[in-house]
Amino acid sequence: MYLRDAPGTHPPLDSPGYKSTGLRHPLQRPVLLPQKLTEITGPLLGEGRLGPNDNDLTVQHAGEPQGQRIIVHGKLVDGNGKPVPNSLVEIWQANAGGRYKHAQDRWPSPLDPNFDGVGRTLTDAEGRYTFTTIKPGAYPWQNHDNAWRPAHIHFSVFGRSFTQRLVTQMYFPDDPLFSQDPIFNSVPDPAARARMVSAFDMSRTIPNWALAFSFDIVLRGQDATPFEEEVDDE
Secondary structure, X not given: OOOOOOOOOOOOOOXXXXXXXXXXXXXXXXXXXXXXXXXXXXXXXXXXXXXXXXXXXXXXXXXXXXXXEEEEEEEEEOOOOOEOOOOEEEEEEOOOOOOOOOOOOOOOOOOXXXXXXEEEEEOOOOOEEEEEEEOOOOEEEOOOOOEEEOOEEEEEEEOOOOOOEEEEEEEOOOOOOHHHOOOHHHOOOHHHHXXXXXXXOHHHOEOOOEEEEEOOEEOOOOOOOOOXXXXXXX
């Protein structure tokens, strides 16, 4: 039985506070297209298609990146709390100075030659995933006056076909920029917004090496993680 997520769980595609949504959200109803080979064959996943350091963003270059090392871990579960194994989880993020390794990101914070800001891994048999990375910095953007985005990591989860992709953002606890960030606040339900905030996890902290944060991703149900998708009202 398919249960819809509670109203307010996911942000609307047109969020006036986040100005660029007005330029890119659909203005017409979706057109149903027949499935073709790409949609039904699914992504070719498996351990052999992951590099040895794909889930450790701190060892992908000859030198070490600048910033605070962190462990980000969690579980991918369905609406009934059942683990979702062997699923591709990807992340991308800014460096410790809040800058992406992207041609269009030109704000005056230095690039880190030892940090690309991208990683991926497969969930294990219990739906668990782990990344080692650098805590990203906040960064300015042009959405409103003196606008800064809270520190965050983008997550992408693939299902069994390329059309089954969910995207969300993970934030860090007690960020002072939450109140003025229209992307974070585009999720109407405060309880749903809270599910995008990771939890500090002392038990997984590595002494003298890295702090740890836990972030579970729930696909459906009353505890669903908010995703960048539109809920069908039909």
